[in-house]
Amino acid sequence: MSQNPNQMSEIITENENDFPDLPPFPNDVPTAPLLQLSLQKLLAGDATELDRLFQASVDIGFFYLDIRDCDLGTSLQKDADSLFDVGKTLFELSLEEKKKYDFSAQNSYFGYKGQGVSVVDKAGNLDRNEFYNASKDDIFDISDPLPAPEILQANRPLLKSFMTSSHQIVTLLLGILNTKLGLKPNTLPSLHRLTSKSGDQVRWIKAPVQPISDSRVALGQHTDFGSVTVLLNRVGGLQVQMPITGEWVYVRPLPGRAIINLGDAMVKFTNGLLRSNIHRVNAPPGLQAGVTRYSLVYFARPEDDIVLRRLDGEGIPGLKSGEVEEEICSKEWIIRRALGRRVDLGREIDYEKSAGTEEMSRRIKA
Numbered sequence: 001m002s003q004n005p006n007q008m009s010e011i012i013t014e015n016e017n018d019f020p021d022l023p024p025f026p027n028d029v030p031t032a033p034l035l036q037l038s039l040q041k042l043l044a045g046d047a048t049e050l051d052r053l054f055q056a057s058v059d060i061g062f063f064y065l066d067i068r069d070c071d072l073g074t075s076l077q078k079d080a081d082s083l084f085d086v087g088k089t090l091f092e093l094s095l096e097e098k099k100k101y102d103f104s105a106q107n108s109y110f111g112y113k114g115q116g117v118s119v120v121d122k123a124g125n126l127d128r129n130e131f132y133n134a135s136k137d138d139i140f141d142i143s144d145p146l147p148a149p150e151i152l153q154a155n156r157p158l159l160k161s162f163m164t165s166s167h168q169i170v171t172l173l174l175g176i177l178n179t180k181l182g183l184k185p186n187t188l189p190s191l192h193r194l195t196s197k198s199g200d201q202v203r204w205i206k207a208p209v210q211p212i213s214d215s216r217v218a219l220g221q222h223t224d225f226g227s228v229t230v231l232l233n234r235v236g237g238l239q240v241q242m243p244i245t246g247e248w249v250y251v252r253p254l255p256g257r258a259i260i261n262l263g264d265a266m267v268k269f270t271n272g273l274l275r276s277n278i279h280r281v282n283a284p285p286g287l288q289a290g291v292t293r294y295s296l297v298y299f300a301r302p303e304d305d306i307v308l309r310r311l312d313g314e315g316i317p318g319l320k321s322g323e324v325e326e327e328i329c330s331k332e333w334i335i336r337r338a339l340g341r342r343v344d345l346g347r348e349i350d351y352e353k354s355a356g357t358e359e360m361s362r363r364i365k366a
């Protein structure tokens, strides 16, 4: 494995079947050569690992995090395994029951999102996956509890444990980036306090097996809305658009590794220095095309009232002369992005208006 922080990538090849209960991820599709960072080394403050984290955040904003080698990581993995099972049971509820927990008409993106209710591209094609979003504030009793199915009520302690570990990892990463960016100590973590109101959430995703005749993506290309995303994948399908070339490549799911990516807030805080890379979910490749795809995500976002604009740090590029940033707070930004492409809310859809920081993050050479 490369220890050179200036090298963006290293090739990941795992030849054995990584997840024995699933058909193997094929070895003949292009995959993203993401850096693999060790959670244990980051916790220990290993200087090379801290450099590599910063480099991955500048270069692509996506990396693997090895969670096998420390208590925080193994606790996250154990909770995630249990939550995968919870998600399967949750999505097995009848559509009628699940729709009771769609709160989008109340301007909330928490709860259930049915399949095919959002557009995935300018042409108006519809998504092909279901979501269930569980709010961190609800689970931590910071906000009024939302109605939820029995399976979620029964698993509040598990959700709390998973959210706590995920948030601890996010805080660690933010603290390291804070130092590298030359911000005043604790600036980034203090914008993401666990017990303050925010749009942080756990998301379960289910995408059904896709008929060969259907070439739509399951989840359209996007950047994440918030700060740091912790993603647990088992089945392939996630694709990132490579910087510079614009090529779409799969992210190979690896056991014991979370996939971490940065979102729009980090781009705005750093005036484009850190990347929120464009990604999407396509049909799983090879033999995996025959299985239902589940994934589990923790989204960390800035606290609700934080304005998403450049922070003042020595390492953060200045604004162009005369440039005025949009004045939008975290909560509004997430609602605009999460609900702006829904076709079932009786609102006009403006695809461009609900976009994220794609243009700032893209860096594709024509």
Ligand SMILES: O=C(O)CCC(=O)C(=O)O
Residues within 6 Å of the ligand: 203, 205, 219, 224, 231, 233, 237, 238, 279, 280, 281, 295, 296, 297
């Ligand atoms: O399911 C995945 O692998 C990625 C999901 C994702 O990008 C999202 O929910 O924002």
Ligand SMILES: [Fe+2]
Residues within 6 Å of the ligand: 222, 223, 224, 279
């Ligand atoms: Fe995403």
